[in-house]
Amino acid sequence: MHHTNPTRKRGHTSNDSPPPPNSLPRLRVGLVLATLLLTPLNALVAADAPQTAKPNIVFIMADDLGWTDVAFHGGNAPTPHLDRLAREGLELAQHYVAPVCSPTRTGLMTGRCWSRFNVTNPQNERALPWDTATLPRALKSVGYDTCLTGKWHLGSLPEQGPNHFGFDHSYGSLAGGVSPWNHRYKEGRFTQTWHRNETLLEEPGHVTDLIAAEAVRWIESRGNTPFFLYVPFTAVHLPIKEPDEWLRRVPDSIQGDVPRHYAACVMHLDDAVGRIVSALEKKGRRDNTLLVFTSDNGGSTVENNDLKYPDDNCPNGKLTGNNKPWRGEKGSLYEGGTRVPTIVSWPGKAKPGKVSSPVQIIDWMPTLCTLAGYRSDRELNWDGTNIASLLTNHTELPIRPLYAVAPGGRSRSLRFGDWKLIVHEDKNARKMELFDLAHDPSESQNQADQHPDKLKQLLTKLDKAAARDRDAVAKD
Secondary structure, eight states: OOOOOTTSOOOOOOOOOOOOTTOOOOOOHHHHHHHHHHGGGOOOOOTTOOGGGOOEEEEEEESSOOGGGSGGGTOSSOOHHHHHHHHHSEEETTEEOOSSHHHHHHHHHHSSOGGGGTOOSOOSSOOSOTTOOOHHHHHHTTTOEEEEEEEOOSOOSGGGSGGGGTOSEEEEESSSOOOTTTOBOSSSTTSBOEEETTEEOOOOSOHHHHHHHHHHHHHHTOOSSOEEEEEEOOTTSSSOOOOHHHHTTSOTTOOSHHHHHHHHHHHHHHHHHHHHHHHHHHHTOSTTEEEEEEESSOOOOSBSSOTTSOOOOOOOSBOOOOOTTSSOOTTOSSHHHHBOOOEEEOTTTSOOEEEOOOEEGGGHHHHHHHHHTOOOSSOOOOSSOOOHHHHHHOOOOOOOEEEEEOGGGSEEEEEETTEEEEEEEETTEEEEEEEETTTOTTOOSOOTTTOHHHHHHHHHHHHHHHTTTTSSOOOO
16 A cells, blocks of 8 residues: 655656675675785684584664564564564663664674764764774684675765675665665665665565565575674664555554554564574574674654655654653663663573663674684774673673763763763763663653762763774774
8 A cells, every 4th residue: 555645756666676686796996905904803713612603693683663662662563573582582671772873883893882983973974994893704704604684874885885894795775774665765875775785776675575585585595604694674764654464464553644654664573573583493593593683773753754765655744663661762862762672582592581781782793703703813992892691691790881972972971880971062061961770760860969979980981981982983
């Protein structure tokens, strides 16, 4: 069903056939140069980490999914596959990301805070220096096959795409979120962004189905080599417009055009996760696969039919991203912008249940590299830490600073134990907010005046963390 939208005309979708899914990436000078630059830091595989012991890794990232958009947090849209993963696996109840997309993806790919690369906004410019030791490069060096299917948004030109930073195979959007049917990014230089292995293409289909299908095909094509599959969906990023089959499944209690499309988008995403899990099971790789599901930031409530995107006849109205009971939303350093639903599923390895130790997106590279047997012969300056013992034994993590930067650097935050400081920069003035999350998780009571010593302690730690920003900015 296509909704009539009198304010816009439908965008064009080509029916050109895509290249075969197993097409190899083009060889480019930039990729060769990056490989040569990385040669001195080849990882050393630990002698006691045999090939068969290496876990497969599937990292699934939703886009703008709010804390209460999922049923296992009380959301109104059914999410049976995610519910089962949460019920049978491990939920990370305090998993933090950046307030917006490109920064979170930078943190995952590098194990470092995004502000080290001066990446604080969604951006189309190349985010990382060419010689960055990325997660896929590290895993490739110890024998992993690597694939990205979904949204990249760390360099929106083909010559800055995932294949240049360690992925054997890549597919989806080089830029950010796209219209669901015509697969177009915002009007301008990067509008045409849908690709396979950095070759732009046109193909029919809904974006969630296409991303999931590529992931399933890639899993089905695996041999005995361990693999890293990164699946950054564009759901539930605007603009959304769901197929009839998913709209029909939305509960009748959800009323309104955009609210029903939003619920259908969440349900469609959940089903896509189920398809990936099923593919792992059918391939016989489920038991030795560490699967992570998370979101890149909190939910959004802005206008769905954003006029910056080429028209795809999407419904008008505000998105219904739900971050309750947390304060704030996407773009904010409050809990609603940075604390996201996160599940770990690793049968027989990750201990089921729920843990509340604060963790951050930057912890995944140190963790996954350790589990894969990667060792670097140079200092990688990771801000993150290895949380494997938390996953396998629920071992409480030592208290440590968790630093974050908002879009444009307009605000910075630091969590230390139960306390969280947010500093808002306003020209030469600083506004301080101090929260005791143990007693005030909704961040409703600013304790800065009541606890000057705690304020001073966290401010010192925040300024120390900020001093390391912009030490690895991409330069052409």
